[in-house]
Amino acid sequence: MRSVTILAGRGKDGRPEPFDSISLKRGELYTIVGNTGSGKSRFIKDIEQLACGDSITGRRVLLDGAPIPLTERQSTSAHLVAHLGQNMRFVLDASVEEFLQLHAHCRDRMAAPAEVLALANEITPEPVNLRQGLNQLSGGQSRALMIADIALICDSPIVLIDEIENAGIDKERALSLLQKKDKLVLVVTHDPHTALMARRRIVLAGGAVAAVVERTAGEAALYEALGRAYREQRRYQIQLRKGACLA
Ligand SMILES: Nc1ncnc2c1ncn2[C@@H]1O[C@H](COP(=O)(O)OP(=O)(O)OP(=O)(O)O)[C@@H](O)[C@H]1O
Numbered sequence: 001m002r003s004v005t006i007l008a009g010r011g012k013d014g015r016p017e018p019f020d021s022i023s024l025k026r027g028e029l030y031t032i033v034g035n036t037g038s039g040k041s042r043f044i045k046d047i048e049q050l051a052c053g054d055s056i057t058g059r060r061v062l063l064d065g066a067p068i069p070l071t072e073r074q075s076t077s078a079h080l081v082a083h084l085g086q087n088m089r090f091v092l093d094a095s096v097e098e099f100l101q102l103h104a105h106c107r108d109r110m111a112a113p114a115e116v117l118a119l120a121n122e123i124t125p126e127p128v129n130l131r132q133g134l135n136q137l138s139g140g141q142s143r144a145l146m147i148a149d150i151a152l153i154c155d156s157p158i159v160l161i162d163e164i165e166n167a168g169i170d171k172e173r174a175l176s177l178l179q180k181k182d183k184l185v186l187v188v189t190h191d192p193h194t195a196l197m198a199r200r201r202i203v204l205a206g207g208a209v210a211a212v213v214e215r216t217a218g219e220a221a222l223y224e225a226l227g228r229a230y231r232e233q234r235r236y237q238i239q240l241r242k243g244a245c246l247a
Contacts, residue, residue, distance in 0.1 A: 011208030
């Protein structure tokens, strides 16, 4: 898989989207921005489901220029796409270790549960242990575990991430783990720092893609400044969680 092409559908008002197609290339990061309710999550779900004009948006998604037959869509998606949703909860009645072993086995990967867990604990401030029940994990811990799982076990070429900054985890570390060189990564965000990570960002409005914006040189400099502010904010966050006085 080298590219994903999205053929225009329609916005919430039923009018055609103002583009013919958008081509997304493997090895690139794209961010998705827009008002709450503008259709950002729907956009990445269309990609996850390899929509073929049969979702509410009417978009069609092609892989390397070709549609995927209905009978192969589910298995192709499971193989190629890792989706980190906004609300993560496990419903499987298993320990963290059992889940990681099972998933590594299904994916035919050698990753040891302890290795995946060590990575998850780099990004969540409240550590997880192997004997913990999966359904006892908090939202942030579940997402940290899934990020480590995507990085070490799934290794899917397409990674879809919905609002990583909501989870109270180390966003920069998490994104650096998920953004391996040859992956196509799409990140939904309301955060200007995350949005400016990408050279191209896709703007949603009223359920339709309104624009695809190239990052300017000024914005690249702004991204660096926002990164410094983010790290300072994180230092305060860590102190705050320890019960310290901030000033
Ligand atoms: N083109 C469309 N036509 C009809 N309904 C749509 C379209 N795009 C999105 N929707 C619907 O609009 C609702 C909001 O969309 P979505 O959840 O994707 O918004 P969002 O931008 O991710 O919002 P938030 O930032 O609050 O998470 C959903 O019910 C979704 O199915």
